[in-house]
Amino acid sequence: MQKYSFNFGIWGMALIVIALSQFGALDLYIQSVIMFIGINVILSSSLNVVNGYMGEFSCGHAGFMCVGAYVSSILSVIFFSQNAIFGAPILPPELAIIGFPIVVIISGLVAGLTGLIVAIPSFKTRGDYLAIITIAANYMVISAIENVDVIGGSRGFMGMRKVVNAMTDVIDLPWMMIWVILGTYMSIWMIRRFVSSTYGKGIMAVSQDEVAAEIMSVNTNKMKMAAFMLSSGLAGVAGALFAHVLGYVNPQSFNIMKSTECLVMVYLGGMGSMGGAVLSAILFTVMLELLRFIIPAIDTGLHIINVLPDSYHLSQVWKWVLIPLTLILLMQFRPEGLMGNKELPKLFPGLKKFYKFK
Amino acid sequence: MSLLSIDGLTQRFGGLQAVSDFNIELEEGSLTSLIGPNGAGKTTIFNLISGFYQPTEGVITFDGTPTSNMKPHQVTSLGVARTFQNIRLWHDMTVMDNIRIAQHYRMGYGVLDAIMRTKNYYLREKEIERISTELLEFMDLREYAEELPTNLPYGLQRRVEIARAMSIQPKLLLLDEPAAGLNSSDVDGLITLIKWIHDEFDITILMIEHQMKVVMSLCSWIKCIDFGTTIDEGPPEHIQSSETVIKAYLGDDSI
Numbered sequence: 001m002q003k004y005s006f007n008f009g010i011w012g013m014a015l016i017v018i019a020l021s022q023f024g025a026l027d028l029y030i031q032s033v034i035m036f037i038g039i040n041v042i043l044s045s046s047l048n049v050v051n052g053y054m055g056e057f058s059c060g061h062a063g064f065m066c067v068g069a070y071v072s073s074i075l076s077v078i079f080f081s082q083n084a085i086f087g088a089p090i091l092p093p094e095l096a097i098i099g100f101p102i103v104v105i106i107s108g109l110v111a112g113l114t115g116l117i118v119a120i121p122s123f124k125t126r127g128d129y130l131a132i133i134t135i136a137a138n139y140m141v142i143s144a145i146e147n148v149d150v151i152g153g154s155r156g157f158m159g160m161r162k163v164v165n166a167m168t169d170v171i172d173l174p175w176m177m178i179w180v181i182l183g184t185y186m187s188i189w190m191i192r193r194f195v196s197s198t199y200g201k202g203i204m205a206v207s208q209d210e211v212a213a214e215i216m217s218v219n220t221n222k223m224k225m226a227a228f229m230l231s232s233g234l235a236g237v238a239g240a241l242f243a244h245v246l247g248y249v250n251p252q253s254f255n256i257m258k259s260t261e262c263l264v265m266v267y268l269g270g271m272g273s274m275g276g277a278v279l280s281a282i283l284f285t286v287m288l289e290l291l292r293f294i295i296p297a298i299d300t301g302l303h304i305i306n307v308l309p310d311s312y313h314l315s316q317v318w319k320w321v322l323i324p325l326t327l328i329l330l331m332q333f334r335p336e337g338l339m340g341n342k343e344l345p346k347l348f349p350g351l352k353k354f355y356k357f358k
Numbered sequence: 359m360s361l362l363s364i365d366g367l368t369q370r371f372g373g374l375q376a377v378s379d380f381n382i383e384l385e386e387g388s389l390t391s392l393i394g395p396n397g398a399g400k401t402t403i404f405n406l407i408s409g410f411y412q413p414t415e416g417v418i419t420f421d422g423t424p425t426s427n428m429k430p431h432q433v434t435s436l437g438v439a440r441t442f443q444n445i446r447l448w449h450d451m452t453v454m455d456n457i458r459i460a461q462h463y464r465m466g467y468g469v470l471d472a473i474m475r476t477k478n479y480y481l482r483e484k485e486i487e488r489i490s491t492e493l494l495e496f497m498d499l500r501e502y503a504e505e506l507p508t509n510l511p512y513g514l515q516r517r518v519e520i521a522r523a524m525s526i527q528p529k530l531l532l533l534d535e536p537a538a539g540l541n542s543s544d545v546d547g548l549i550t551l552i553k554w555i556h557d558e559f560d561i562t563i564l565m566i567e568h569q570m571k572v573v574m575s576l577c578s579w580i581k582c583i584d585f586g587t588t589i590d591e592g593p594p595e596h597i598q599s600s601e602t603v604i605k606a607y608l609g610d611d612s613i
Contacts, residue, residue: 190473197472197479198458198465198486205448205459212446215408217434217463217526226469341450 014181021174031177033289035245038180039238040281042187044265045274046234051263052272052341053195054227055207057131058118060138061235061262064111066254067141068236069243072107073160074151076100076244081162085150093166100167100179104240111236112229114141119228123221126210138259142251156250160243180241187234192274194230203227204272257320264327270337275344280337287326291319361386361562362407362530367416369402369586376402377586380416384530389556389563391577393597395607399586400566401443404532407564408440409433421529435463439528441519443535443566447507453518454503457490460525490525496558497521497551513544517551524555531555533565537572549575574598582606 017034020026026034043061050058078086080096091099117137122130146154167175194200202223205213214220243249265284269276299314308314330337339347362384369377377399384390392400405411407418409430418425425433448456465486471479494500499514499521507515516536523531536552537545549572556563556576567573573580574594581591584606590597597603 193473193475194469198455198483199462199467199469199472201451201455201459202462204451208448208450209446211410212442212448213459214430215410215434215440215442216460216522217431218459219429219431219462230469 010185014185017181018174018177021177031174032245033285035177035180035241037282037285038184039242039245040261040265040285041184041278042234042238042241043262044269044281044284045188045191045277046231046238047262047266048269048272048274048277049191049195049203049227049231049234051266052270052277053207054203054224055271056122056224057127058134058228058231059131059256059259059263060118060134060136061231062254062256062258063134063138063141064114064232064235065239065242065258066145066249066251067114067232068107068111068239069249069254070145070151070157070239071110071236072103072240073157073243073249075103075106076163077157077159079103080166081159083159093163094170096163096166097170097175100163100175100244101182104179104183104237107240108233108237111239112233114236115229115232116225118232119225122224122228135256135259138254138256142255145251154251156248158248160249161247164244164247176241176245180245183237183241187237188274188278191230191234194226195274200226264323267327267337268330270339270341272341273337273339273343276337276339276341279339283338288319288323291322292316295319360384361421362564363419364403364407365417365419367403367406367418368414369399369406369411370414375586377406379587380583381588382581384562384564386529386562387560388579389552389577390565390579390581391573392564392566392581392583393568393573393603394583394589398584398606400583401534402586403583404440404534404566407433407532408438431463434526437527437529438532439523439526439530440532441516441523441534441536443538445507445512445515445519447515447519447522449506449508451506452504453499453507453510453521454490454494456507456518456522457493457525458486460522461486461489463526493521493525497524513540513547516540516544516548520551520555524559528561530562530564533563533567535566535568537567537569545569545572548572552576 021031043065047058047061050056076096076099077083078089079091079099080089080093082088117140118130118134121133125133145151151157164176195203202213202218203226205216205218206220206223210220239254265280266277268284269278269280295314295316295318299308302308302314303310360383362382364380364382367377367380368375380403392403394400402411406413409425409428409432413426416426420433420436420438423436425436448459451459466482467476467479494503497517497520499518502510502514502518507518510518520533520536533552537548540548552563553576555561578593579591580594580597582589582597582600582603589606590600590602592600
């Protein structure tokens with residue numbers, strides 16, 4: 001019973017969300033927030049593989065996301081839509097429903113291969129030095145794309161909306177919602193299975209004592225490669241979904257700020273905790289969206305009590321003060337994160353009765 | 359044929375000659391000890407055997423295979439296991455996981471098997487589980503299987519580390535100061551344990567040890583090194599009365 005209850009719960013919730021968005025009970029804004037939650041869950045749980053389980057500090061996660069976003073956008077536009085640059089679609093747009101998941105998987109694979117930019121230096125480099133390499137990788141990806149004019153360069157790339165519309169034309173369902181939910185579930189499922197296998201636990205052995213791991217027959221280079229490629233590949237999947245939810249990509253939306261967002265989510269949840277990564281992604285996205293309403297409210301409040309001059313208004317930019325501030329507070333008072341590298345059932349043993357997730 | 363043969367091994371770190379022209383032949387089933395004052399190069403020799411350093415000169419042959427250019431995990435998969443002077447267990451994983459992960463080289467499945475949970479995955483995991491449980495039972499550690507090593511007393515941690523090395527199913531076991539930091543009753547336990555492992559699993563053991571009680575009661579051959587060179591070797595009785603060894607440890611009394 002408890003073997004299935006978790007899956008039942010998740011799929012039940014997913015179905016409800018899909019049904020609600022299908023019949024218009026959820027407005028588009030809420031729908032997009034839910035989709036961003038899904039994407040952020042993929043991002044934080046995949047970054048958690050490297051930063052949490054393997055104990056390295058990767059701060060270029062958005063770079064791989066960028067690769068996924070661009071690869072998927074270009075592929076889906078070439079194959080399924082009429083476009084000024086690439087001309088007529090290669091395949092009939094009606095096939096987009098079948099084609100899209102394949103495109104997402106391909107972009108994940110390409111992003112995974114891009115992960116080698118970081119994985120190969122990681123054989124010899126650790127810690128701070130590797131962190132610098134990951135930042136470099138992030139910039140490399142962005143600059144490379146900015147300088148390819150065919151795909152829009154720094155102006156960005158669009159046309160994915162048509163592909164999404166082509167899907168809706170065939171069967172009228174909230175397709176992006178379905179893909180995001182599927183993508184999120186599959187990503188977590190992959191990571192969970194990998195890190196709970198004895199093979200995958202080699203990653204944690206590397207993190208806890210690399211010398212001992214190598215001496216105890218763990219092929220540390222291979223483990224690092226697996227971790228980085230899995231992590232960046234899933235970031236690519238998140239990027240692909242992100243690009244199609246938004247319908248527009250721009251290299252600058254994958255800069256170091258986005259990577260920082262991913263880092264915040266991982267450290268908020270607690271390194272090396274799957275549940276933590278998921279919960280913090282949800283919390284973070286909701287918090288970010290709430291600030292959209294909270295900041296104007298504070299602004300009005302401060303004007304009423306005449307603290308602020310009339311000419312000055314608190315803008316949304318203030319969220320980039322508030323979010324880093326939460327990070328500072330978190331590091332001060334709970335450096336191990338919300339979950340502190342433990343899983344939910346360990347924190348609340350009572351939960352074990354209800355679910356088992358593998 | 360000897361299990362491990364080292365010929366003319368030399369290791370230099372910059373200007374420092376840590377090991378110079380070291381030779382050893384380990385017969386299968388032998389129990390040999392390396393002794394020598396601090397900084398004599400004993401641990402360096404271990405690091406060279408386990409592939410952690412690439413020797414500057416010399417040849418290391420294990421079981422007929424030259425290992426000088428291999429990576430540590432490759433050397434280990436040939437059947438060379440070792441423990442560390444300061445215990446290096448994976449502190450955030452249970453004893454059971456420590457034992458399981460050390461069998462990485464014969465895991466027999468890859469990333470895809472782990473994600474797809476293929477039949478092969480379940481088969482191999484089951485096998486690893488069985489071997490690990492058996493080993494823990496053998497080593498009297500069954501009740502600590504789900505404990506974190508950091509919560510165990512030092513003596514038990516040593517035992518876990520030896521168990522972890524044994525899970526590699528080695529032909530050669532390298533013990534780096536197994537008695538360091540143990541109290542006298544733990545040391546007696548350790549002597550029994552090593553003797554038992556040696557007889558039961560029929561493996562070759564090479565160890566570094568400072569406690570003469572351990573060395574004298576276990577080893578049939580002792581090699582004493584100082585400044586990276588062998589200064590004397592022989593059975594325990596010979597070493598006990600060897601003047602060069604005493605001189606290396608206690609210094610020269612002539613002025």
